[in-house]
Amino acid sequence: MANTALVRNQTEEVKALQDTIYVIGGKWKLPIINSICNGNKRFREIERSIPGITTRMLSRELKEMEMNKLIKRTVYPDSPVLVEYESTPYCKTFANIILAMIEWGKEHKKYIQEEA
Amino acid sequence: MANTALVRNQTEEVKALQDTIYVIGGKWKLPIINSICNGNKRFREIERSIPGITTRMLSRELKEMEMNKLIKRTVYPDSPVLVEYESTPYCKTFANIILAMIEWGKEHKKYIQEEA
């Protein structure tokens, strides 16, 4: 075959793409990462910043993301108990993806509005 | 409130992000777009280029994407019938997102391998 190298690169790239989709797939992970990276720290604060999310989904996703070292959860056991979520450096590696997606969403909205 | 503007921008951005997730959500849309943008045109060709996909899912997604003007489907009715899929300019607006995700996937793989 003439271009084995090209073919192999494509294969690698699909797999990289699929890995990424596996990690950040679903409706909520990216919005949550985005919210925390924007400085939201408290549970209800994050919840309010993401339209449509329920406490249940937020709770589940936060747990999973804490396990995967995407975020840090700190409890300040004074009374009343205070819980804070923070992004980790690892979490910030999604910035490019999130920015590209926000950009696309904005352009898409323009496009739709012009059509109508 | 001191920073109404900041808050409003954040709200806009979450929504843009959520819109984008809505459009390209799921396991297969981005890999398919990627494959077609890479020059794969024939059904079986696209199928083979995406590990794990089934004919059924590919068929469904292609139909949906054709309806949404993301791709163009052309039938050449010579015998044997030939079908070709092509990307549209609109489809190419996802390039940045896909590139960012491929990049992340590659970095992630390195990261995992270094840890092990």
Place this chain on the structure above:
DNA sequence: GTAGTTGGTATACTCTGTGATACTGATTAC
């Protein structure tokens, strides 16, 4: 004649991501 390719469709099934609702115990505010 047999196997393989192409571009799919049909059927049946699983499963899990997501949603809706209610609730807790501690604290603060009116």
Place this chain on the structure above:
DNA sequence: GTAATCAGTATCACAGAGTATACCAACTAC
């Protein structure tokens, strides 16, 4: 005394995304 906030947990239920497998008709290759 009542309501609200905080950080969640507990149940129940469901649609639809995704999987598995078989099959079709037309054609080519050996």
